[in-house]
Structure formats: C-alpha cells, structure tokens
Amino acid sequence: MASAAAPEPKANMGAPAPRVDGRLKVTGEARYPADTALDNPAFAVLVTSRIAKGRITQLDLDAARAVPGVLDILTHENTGELNSLKFQSAGSATSIQGLGPEIFHDGQIIALVVADTLEAAQEAAFKVQATYAEETPSATFGSPGLTDEDATKVSPVHKHVPHVGDADAALAGADVTIDVDYETPTQHHNPIELFSTTCLWRDGRLTIFEPSQFVYGLRNGVAQRLGIDREKVRVVSHYVGGAFGSKGGMTPRSALIALAARRLNRPVKLVVSRHQGFTTATYRAETRHHIRLGARRDGKLVGYTHEGWEVSSRPDPYVVAGVEDSARLYAYGAVNTKVNLVHADRNTPGFMRSPPVVPYIYAIESAMDELAWKLGMDPIELRRVNDTMTDPIDGKPYSSRSLMTCYDEAARAFGWSRRELRPGSMRDGDWLIGWGCATALYPTHIATATARVRLMANGTVRVQTAAHEIGNGAYTVIGQAAAEALGVPLAGVTVELGDTELPPAPVAGGSRTTASTCSAVMKACDAIRDKLFRAAVAANDGPLAGRNVADLSLAQGRVTAASGGSESIEDTFRRLGSGAIEEYAEFVPKGVKPGSVAALYAGTSAATGGGEGEKTMYAMGAELVEVRVHALTREIRVPRIVGAFAAGHLMNARTTRSQLMGGMIWGISSALHEATEIDRERARYVNTNLADYRVPVNADVAEVEVILVPEEDRDVNPAGVKGLGELANVGTAAAVANAVYHATGTRVRALPIRIEKLLA
Ligand code: MOS
Numbered sequence: 001m002a003s004a005a006a007p008e009p010k011a012n013m014g015a016p017a018p019r020v021d022g023r024l025k026v027t028g029e030a031r032y033p034a035d036t037a038l039d040n041p042a043f044a045v046l047v048t049s050r051i052a053k054g055r056i057t058q059l060d061l062d063a064a065r066a067v068p069g070v071l072d073i074l075t076h077e078n079t080g081e082l083n084s085l086k087f088q089s090a091g092s093a094t095s096i097q098g099l100g101p102e103i104f105h106d107g108q109i110i111a112l113v114v115a116d117t118l119e120a121a122q123e124a125a126f127k128v129q130a131t132y133a134e135e136t137p138s139a140t141f142g143s144p145g146l147t148d149e150d151a152t153k154v155s156p157v158h159k160h161v162p163h164v165g166d167a168d169a170a171l172a173g174a175d176v177t178i179d180v181d182y183e184t185p186t187q188h189h190n191p192i193e194l195f196s197t198t199c200l201w202r203d204g205r206l207t208i209f210e211p212s213q214f215v216y217g218l219r220n221g222v223a224q225r226l227g228i229d230r231e232k233v234r235v236v237s238h239y240v241g242g243a244f245g246s247k248g249g250m251t252p253r254s255a256l257i258a259l260a261a262r263r264l265n266r267p268v269k270l271v272v273s274r275h276q277g278f279t280t281a282t283y284r285a286e287t288r289h290h291i292r293l294g295a296r297r298d299g300k301l302v303g304y305t306h307e308g309w310e311v312s313s314r315p316d317p318y319v320v321a322g323v324e325d326s327a328r329l330y331a332y333g334a335v336n337t338k339v340n341l342v343h344a345d346r347n348t349p350g351f352m353r354s355p356p357v358v359p360y361i362y363a364i365e366s367a368m369d370e371l372a373w374k375l376g377m378d379p380i381e382l383r384r385v386n387d388t389m390t391d392p393i394d395g396k397p398y399s400s401r402s403l404m405t406c407y408d409e410a411a412r413a414f415g416w417s418r419r420e421l422r423p424g425s426m427r428d429g430d431w432l433i434g435w436g437c438a439t440a441l442y443p444t445h446i447a448t449a450t451a452r453v454r455l456m457a458n459g460t461v462r463v464q465t466a467a468h469e470i471g472n473g474a475y476t477v478i479g480q481a482a483a484e485a486l487g488v489p490l491a492g493v494t495v496e497l498g499d500t501e502l503p504p505a506p507v508a509g510g511s512r513t514t515a516s517t518c519s520a521v522m523k524a525c526d527a528i529r530d531k532l533f534r535a536a537v538a539a540n541d542g543p544l545a546g547r548n549v550a551d552l553s554l555a556q557g558r559v560t561a562a563s564g565g566s567e568s569i570e571d572t573f574r575r576l577g578s579g580a581i582e583e584y585a586e587f588v589p590k591g592v593k594p595g596s597v598a599a600l601y602a603g604t605s606a607a608t609g610g611g612e613g614e615k616t617m618y619a620m621g622a623e624l625v626e627v628r629v630h631a632l633t634r635e636i637r638v639p640r641i642v643g644a645f646a647a648g649h650l651m652n653a654r655t656t657r658s659q660l661m662g663g664m665i666w667g668i669s670s671a672l673h674e675a676t677e678i679d680r681e682r683a684r685y686v687n688t689n690l691a692d693y694r695v696p697v698n699a700d701v702a703e704v705e706v707i708l709v710p711e712e713d714r715d716v717n718p719a720g721v722k723g724l725g726e727l728a729n730v731g732t733a734a735a736v737a738n739a740v741y742h743a744t745g746t747r748v749r750a751l752p753i754r755i756e757k758l759l760a
Pocket of ligand 1: 213243244245246248351352353354355508509510511
C-alpha cells in the first residue's frame with residue numbers, strides 16, 4: 001500500500017507527477033515480499049541438478065540430515081502429493097513436474113532443504129549427494145540431438161501464420177532482393193530483486209509473499225499444485241523489484257515452499273541465489289532468422305519472407321513467433337512466414353521484455369537497412385515509401401499509426417539530414433562515425449480488469465485493485481486516473497495493489513497494466529460521480545436542485561453546473577446521508593470472450609489487441625543512433641541515441657519518459673553487451689552472476705533523448721492509452737547494428753556486437 005505524497009497540487013492525467021512510492025523505495029520503507037517480518041521462520045535452500053539430461057539414480061541425504069538445525073529435506077521421493085502442471089501460454093508458462101528422478105535441464109530443482117538458520121540450510125544443501133545416470137544433452141543451435149517442430153502445430157498461441165499472396169513469385173520478379181540470416185542469444189532478466197517465496201499457514205489458509213506479476217494467477221497455480229481450493233490461498237506482492245516477465249508465470253519453487261511450511265507448521269522463506277535464478281526461472285531464448293526482402297528500384301517492397309527458429313525446452317512448446325508483429329510493420333506486398341520450435345535440454349524459456357518483437361524486429365529492421373543500402377536509399381526514406389495505414393496482413397485500418405511522424409521528429413532532433421549515405425565516410429580523428437535507425441513497435445494489449453474505488457466526503461479516495469507495481473509506476477498512474485476522474489488532488493488518493501484480497505487485475509505483462517487497470521478505475525469513478533450528481537440534482541433545495549446530471553462536473557472538491565452554481569461534495573454527501581460512496585467496476589474490453597471476469601478471478605487473464613480486433617493496434621517509435629568505432633581497436637561507443645515514440649494518451653510524462661529511456665538503454669545492452677554464455681558440452685550456463693553477465697554501466701550510456709509524439713486514439717480503450725513499457729527496447733539493437741555498419745562497412749548479423757566481431 002502506498003500513500004500518495006506528491007507535491008503537485010493538480011493531478012490531471014498526463015501530469016509529470018513524481019512517483020508516489022519513490023520516497024518509500026529510496027528510504028527502504030517499501031516492503032518487498034522477502035522483507036516480510038515473520039514469527040520464527042525457517043529458511044530454505046534449493047539443491048539443483050548438476051547434469052542437464054538423465055536420471056537421478058540415488059539420493060544420499062545422511063550427511064545433509066546430520067547438519068545441526070536441519071528440519072526437513074524435500075525430494076522427489078516425498079513430494080508426490082504435489083500435482084504437476086501443464087504448460088500454459090499464460091499463468092504458468094512452464095510445465096511443472098516433480099523434482100526428479102528425470103532431469104530435463106541443468107540446474108533443475110532436485111531437493112529443498114529447510115533449517116532453523118540460512119547457514120545450516122546452505123551447508124546441508126551442499127551435502128546432499130545425488131548420483132545420476134547421465135546422458136549427452138543438446139544445448140542449443142548446432143548441437144546434435146535437437147528436435148524441430150512447426151510452431152503452429154504445437155503452440156497454444158501461434159496458430160495463424162501471417163501469409164499474403166505468393167512471396168516466392170514476388171521475390172523472383174523484384175528489381176532488388178536480399179537474402180540474409182540473423183542470430184540473437186540467450187538473455188536472462190536479472191532483476192535486482194532476487195526470486196523469493198515465503199509461505200505462512202494459519203487455520204488451513206495459506207499466505208504466499210512472493211514478487212509476482214500476476215497474484216491471482218500465482219494463487220490459482222499454487223492451489224492446483226497443492227490440490228486445495230484457491231479461496232484458501234492469498235498472495236501478497238506489494239512491490240516487485242524488477243521482473244521484466246520473469247515473475248509473470250509460476251515456477252516450481254512456490255508450491256514447494258508452501259508444502260514445506262505445511263509439513264513443518266512453521267513459516268518458510270526461500271530467497272533463490274542469483275546463480276540458481278538462471279535455471280529455476282525463465283529467460284529469453286536464442287533465435288535464428290532467415291529473411292528475404294524484394295523491392296522495386298524506387299524502394300517499394302514487393303515481397304517478404306521470414307522464417308524463425310526458437311529454442312525451447314524438451315517438454316514445453318514455448319514460442320514467441322514475432323512474425324505476427326514484424327509482418328505488420330510495412331506494406332510488404334506478398335508475405336510468407338514460418339516459425340520453428342527447436343527442443344533442447346534446457347529450462348523452459350519465457351516472456352522477457354517485449355518477447356516477440358525484440359528478436360524479430362531486430363532481424364527485419366537489420367534486413368531493411370541492408371535493402372536500403374543495396375538500393376542506395378536513405379533508410380528512413382525506405383521506411384516512408386513503405387509506410388501504410390492499412391494492416392498489410394488483414395487489410396484492416398490501424399486504430400492510429402504515427403510512425404513517420406516519429407521518424408520526422410527524431411530525424412530533426414538528431415540532425416539526420418547531415419548523414420552521408422556511404423558507410424565509412426564519416427570520421428572524427430581515429431573514430432569512425434556511423435548513424436543508424438530502426439523502427440520500434442509493440443502491440444497494444446487491453447485486458448479485462450476490475451477495481452473498487454471509494455470517495456469520502458472529505459475528498460479522499462481509496463483505490464483497490466490487484467495490479468502490480470513492478471517499477472512501472474502503477475501506484476502513481478492508477479492514483480492519477482482516480483484523482484482526475486474524481487477531481488481531487490493526487491495526494492488525497494491511496495492506492496492498494498498486489499494482493500489477492502483486492503479485486504483482480506490482469507497480469508502485469510504485455511504492457512497492459514495502465515490501459516486495462518485505469519479503464520476499470522475510471523469506470524468505478526464514473527459510477528461514483530453518477531451517484532453524487534444524482535444526489536445533488538435530486539435535492540429539494542440547494543444550488544443544484546433540479547439540474548440535469550449531464551450539466552454537472554466534479555473538480556476541486558465541488559460539484560459544478562456548466563450553467564452556473566455549485567456545491568461542495570461535503571454538502572452532496574450530507575444529502576446522501578452517507579460519508580462515502582464505494583463502487584466496484586468490471587472493465588471488459590470489446591472483443592474479449594464472455595466469462596473473462598470469472599476467469600480473471602480464477603487466475604486467467606484474458607486480453608485482446610495487436611492484430612486481433614476490428615482495427616489493428618500498435619504503439620510505434622523511431623530510434624536513431626550514433627556509434628563511434630575506433631579505427632584501430634574497434635572499441636564501440638554509443639555517444640547518443642534519440643527515440644521518438646507515439647503511444648496514444650500518456651498518463652504521466654515523467655514515468656513515460658523513464659520507461660522509454662530505460663527501454664533504449666536495455667536496447668543498447670542487447671546490441672553490444674548482453675548474452676548468457678552456454679557450455680555446449682554440458683548445456684550449462686556459464687556467466688550466472690552480475691559480474692560476468694554483461695550489462696551497460698553509466699560509462700556505456702551517454703545522451704539518451706526521448707521525444708513524446710502526441711497521438712490520439714479513440715479505439716484502443718476508454719483511456720486512449722497504448723502500453724509503452726515494452727516499446728523502446730524494440731528496434732534499438734537493429735539501430736545500433738545499422739549504425740555500426742554505417743561506421744565500418746561491416747555487417748554483424750549475430751548479437752551482441754562485440755569488438756572481436758569487428759576485428760575479423
Ligand atoms: Mo512482459 S515480458 O510482457 O512481463
């Protein structure tokens with residue numbers, strides 16, 4: 001629960017209000033789930049597999065049990081009462097089996113040790129002796145023993161392959177074609193807050209404190225694994241210290257801790273180590289792409305084919321299939337796409353910030369740059385020639401699309417008109433200068449959400465909804481939505497989030513929280529206003545008696561008629577004979593299947609958007625990057641990046657700017673730094689710590705300019721909001737790669753672009 005303390009007297013939507021929880025976070029007052037104070041807790045430590053494929057043949061626990069303070073050791077031999085879960089596209093994106101004896105991936109949980117102290121649990125975990133029958137694992141692309149599947153045959157989400165006309169014929173008849181391959185690596189989210197689960201049973205009811213992007217989903221998943229009624233489970237997650245998708249689905253540890261706490265009849269707390277987090281949660285899978293583009297001499301595209309390959313685990317058909325988005329970028333003419341799922345002996349990948357678009361847009365936006373160069377065209381002009389207001393796959397209109405306005409604004413701010421076309425022609429002493437661009441896009445998702453809002457006679461407001469504060473500014477913008485709708489200062493609004501005791505909100509994924517939850521909050525506020533206005537006009541006397549409700553507005557604690565006259569809400573409440581009005585609202589977006597509210601209570605978040613509705617809905621942006629590559633050492637620097645973005649109505653210019661800036665910084669990381677390295681012999685991650693997992697530091701990020709392009713969209717949702725949390729790290733990697741090519745004439749087609757790739 002965060003109490004608003006913003007200094008802004010006026011809290012209208014879009015105002016750059018500082019985060020209401022900023023002070024709590026920087027002073028350590030914000031309670032993250034692992035901070036929960038417990039009476040007599042026990043501490044748990046995971047034991048994970050040291051092989052990637054095979055079976056446990058023997059578990060010797062004697063030495064572990066002999067450690068003083070050890071209370072319990074859970075293994076596959078004594079946890080048969082936990083139900084398995086099937087793979088789902090949302091909720092639990094990973095199928096959850098037992099702790100063995102089959103081993104599907106390196107670092108799989110094989111035991112949980114619980115002790116009086118963390119130290120005893122750690123020592124005992126170290127002394128668990130597992131013996132394995134080991135088989136040779138398949139680690140990734142190029143490893144023997146992989147199996148391939150057509151994603152549409154197995155994926156619950158990727159069913160319709162974008163396809164228009166005869167792409168092969170179109171490419172055969174094109175004036176200019178390119179035919180290229182790209183690669184993206186494994187990445188791990190590495191949120192600063194580690195994964196944790198703390199469980200407490202009282203009177204047959206379970207409370208789980210766990211950082212979660214979907215508390216209702218987690219509640220349902222744990223209840224299913226334990227075989228108990230979900231009403232008996234409460235999940236609390238008031239703050240999440242970074243998630244980026246990694247805390248969206250349930251992982252095996254949650255129910256395990258619940259079981260341990262029940263067996264001991266004592267609270268149990270687990271904080272997963274950074275190293276073990278790499279294999280006990282999800283990650284961004286490595287991908288491969290084969291792209292062909294064909295165009296006329298003037299740059300008009302005539303054909304596009306895109307075949308993708310994505311690594312998944314042996315059991316699960318996880319796939320992101322970003323062709324559904326890349327195919328909606330330009331007027332391509334004929335389109336043909338295919339996505340292949342490649343099963344390896346790995347933990348199941350999962351959503352990671354902008355899951356489908358990050359790898360697929362890197363590939364298509366690199367290919368567009370290659371085509372521009374082959375045509376001798378400015379790369380922005382190539383995009384202008386192929387811009388469209390009609391969905392190239394379905395022929396539907398876009399609800400709004402401001403891509404070229406974004407390019408124009410970014411180009412002006414960047415000084416793009418001074419760019420030399422030929423690679424290697426811009427130089428400053430020993431530094432080769434390159435300017436590159438790429439498009440960012442993200443599908444606008446809108447989900448079923450509920451909220452309860454109470455307005456008090458003194459003008460204070462309480463908002464309750466089980467949405468999630470994952471660093472997105474949810475406490476702030478949800479408070480702003482209520483403050484605006486009820487005409488009160490933000491400082492008077494209290495927002496409660498992240499608890500299954502509150503009305504359910506959707507998973508904090510797919511950049512849907514602001515649009516969906518604010519729509520539910522606004523609907524509840526509309527009902528409150530309506531009650532208040534009816535009371536004001538129904539009065540026998542008073543300044544608003546007998547007026548038309550449509551004539552009234554609510555602002556600054558007063559009900560005011562456009563035709564003159566007003567009264568304070570205290571007076572209106574007095575007429576009502578009540579000190580508060582409370583309304584609960586259910587927001588169901590157009591196009592979502594019936595029953596979505598009940599499904600949400602049961603832990604499934606239904607949404608629509610992107611290419612699914614009557615109109616195609618995307619947020620878009622243009623990113624322009626300068627790189628400098630040292631002529632001798634090939635050191636790569638990014639002195640400046642300019643991004644212009646259009647995402648409908650912006651709830652808060654300040655939090656928006658932070659999101660977009662953070663996204664581009666992450667994009668620089670994808671381009672130049674980040675990759676999880678894999679020992680191919682053992683299918684094991686190597687750099688499982690924040691020292692060896694490379695991310696940019698301040699010295700790697702110089703000027704980052706964000707331009708907010710105004711855009712009005714009446715179709716996406718009542719708030720007019722397009723999600724943007726995942727917009728800005730799309731496109732950045734391609735823009736950097738394209739700039740590196742422009743600087744050096746070397747095209748690197750496998751991320752990340754490190755010095756050694758430019759030395760060849
Ligand atoms: Mo985000 S990767 O959709 O949680």
